Amino acid sequence: MRFHPLALCAALALVPGASAQAHAFLDHADPRVGAVVKLAPATLHLTFTQAVEVPFCRVSVTGPPGFGGAGGVHATPGHPETLTVDLHGPSPPGAYVVHWRVLSVDTHVTEGDFSYQVRP
Amino acid sequence: MADPAIVAVRFLTYGLAILLFGSAAFAVYTPSDGARPRGTRLPAALPLLLTLAAFAYVLLLARAASGAAQWPGLDLVVAIYTGTGFGAALAVTQAVGVALAAPFVSANGLRWPKLVISAVALATLSFVGHAADGAGWLGVVRLAVLALHLLAIGAWIGALPLLWRALAKARTDPILLLARFGAIGAVCVALVLATGVGALAFMLAGAHGRLGATYTQALLLKLAFVAGLLCLAAVNRFRLTPLMARDPARARTALRRSIIAEQILALGALAAVALLGQLDPTV
Numbered sequence: 001m002r003f004h005p006l007a008l009c010a011a012l013a014l015v016p017g018a019s020a021q022a023h024a025f026l027d028h029a030d031p032r033v034g035a036v037v038k039l040a041p042a043t044l045h046l047t048f049t050q051a052v053e054v055p056f057c058r059v060s061v062t063g064p065p066g067f068g069g070a071g072g073v074h075a076t077p078g079h080p081e082t083l084t085v086d087l088h089g090p091s092p093p094g095a096y097v098v099h100w101r102v103l104s105v106d107t108h109v110t111e112g113d114f115s116y117q118v119r120p
Numbered sequence: 121m122a123d124p125a126i127v128a129v130r131f132l133t134y135g136l137a138i139l140l141f142g143s144a145a146f147a148v149y150t151p152s153d154g155a156r157p158r159g160t161r162l163p164a165a166l167p168l169l170l171t172l173a174a175f176a177y178v179l180l181l182a183r184a185a186s187g188a189a190q191w192p193g194l195d196l197v198v199a200i201y202t203g204t205g206f207g208a209a210l211a212v213t214q215a216v217g218v219a220l221a222a223p224f225v226s227a228n229g230l231r232w233p234k235l236v237i238s239a240v241a242l243a244t245l246s247f248v249g250h251a252a253d254g255a256g257w258l259g260v261v262r263l264a265v266l267a268l269h270l271l272a273i274g275a276w277i278g279a280l281p282l283l284w285r286a287l288a289k290a291r292t293d294p295i296l297l298l299a300r301f302g303a304i305g306a307v308c309v310a311l312v313l314a315t316g317v318g319a320l321a322f323m324l325a326g327a328h329g330r331l332g333a334t335y336t337q338a339l340l341l342k343l344a345f346v347a348g349l350l351c352l353a354a355v356n357r358f359r360l361t362p363l364m365a366r367d368p369a370r371a372r373t374a375l376r377r378s379i380i381a382e383q384i385l386a387l388g389a390l391a392a393v394a395l396l397g398q399l400d401p402t403v
Contacts, residue, residue: 023400050253055203056185080255103185106253107206108398 024048024104026112027081033114040091040118043084044070046100051080056103059085064094080105093118122398123184129177130248131394134270135387136170137213137245140220141238141271142278147231149304150286150297162282164221170241171217174210177248181206209247216241242274243267249397250323265318272311275304277349277386284379287372294372298361309353316346323401332403335396342392348385352378 030045031037046059054075061070068089076082083102096118101111143162182192182200200207216237246252246266254262283301286292320339324331331339356378363371 023402051255053185053204055199058187101187103204104253105205106250107181107248108400109184109187 023108024050024052024102024110026100026114029114031116034116036117036119038120041087043086044098045082045084047082048102051105052102053105054083057083058101059083060099061087061096063096064092066090066092091118093120122395126180127394127398129173129180130397131391132173133177134245134394135390136166136173137242138274138278140167140170141242141274143282144235144238145275146279146282148235150300167217167220171214174213178207178210205252206248209244212244213241239271242270246270262322265315268311269315269319272308272315276308276312280379280383284376287376294364294368298364302357302361305353327401331401334403335399335401338392338396338399342389342396345385345389345392349382352382
């Protein structure tokens with residue numbers, strides 16, 4: 001039987017834990033990127049393509065007048081690639097922009113932003 | 121975009137750790153019984169230079185993490201050491217540098233302890249880079265593969281400066297020296313190739329089989345340097361080593377020239393590796 005190196009790559013790609021990206025980029029968020037939600041969220045969840053070092057992650061949120069702003073960034077137990085962000089006070093209807101800046105476990109800093117809207 | 125300062129300090133940290141482990145390994149597999157004359161050692165300042173390079177690495181990572189242009193405060197630097205895996209790894213590297221520079225360690229002797237602690241410094245560097253982003257048992261395997269890759273490189277490439285110096289000394293028994301270095305070198309080359317394929321497989325899997333153009337160019341550059349190294353190693357092993365029995369003077373001169381060329385190629389490969397560690401594989 002002949003062994004092909006690409007077979008090893010393919011096999012590794014199918015095993016959980018092997019599919020990291022080497023730089024942390026936003027994989028998905030709750031609320032979803034570009035979403036229009038009826039109920040203003042009390043927390044945001046940002047999931048990245050790899051584990052991040054939470055103490056060095058920053059998330060800021062800008063919104064319409066009256067918005068209470070973003071609070072602390074927390075780790076999500078059991079999910080080292082997911083950040084939980086508390087939102088303070090009222091979240092009136094309007095457009096919100098989330099800016100994130102994270103440090104991945106493999107030393108790289110990445111940043112980006114996304115938006116969502118609250119429209120009851 | 122890779123930060124040139126981080127690439128430079130990564131180059132220094134890895135290079136010095138490889139050199140220190142290689143020289144410790146050289147002292148073990150060529151004991152001073154004629155194969156290697158006494159006094160074939162590296163400058164005593166090199167371990168402290170490793171400590172400084174690893175500290176500079178932490179400072180630069182802390183600055184990058186803060187996002188500020190100015191140097192980070194002490195609290196942030198401490199947080200990198202205590203709150204991240206790569207910070208802890210670089211702390212270990214720094215501690216090893218200090219330990220190797222201690223007078224009672226840096227003196228002759230203590231060959232096995234030096235080998236073990238310099239191996240710890242080099243293997244720990246596998247936590248400082250892409251291999252640290254694995255998860256579960258496969259993440260552990262990935263780290264182990266890279267650690268073994270680094271140790272094999274260290275035992276082979278890191279020993280070249282001392283081999284070069286030993287070959288210059290008239291008291292050296294070159295045939296015995298080359299027999300020992302050749303045996304270890306063959307094992308190391310096999311390990312470097314096997315673990316290199318493994319590390320690349322993990323990287324390809326992480327990038328879903330699609331490496332970016334910039335990353336691929338840097339990778340090809342590294343592989344070109346490695347190919348050159350392998351060619352020179354083959355010439356040394358299969359042409360110049362046999363020549364030592366027939367024409368020692370000519371063989372010594374040719375081998376020393378070849379080893380210098382190997383070290384230049386190794387520096388090129390290391391520079392490519394330092395850059396690869398900062399690049400996004402998908403870009």
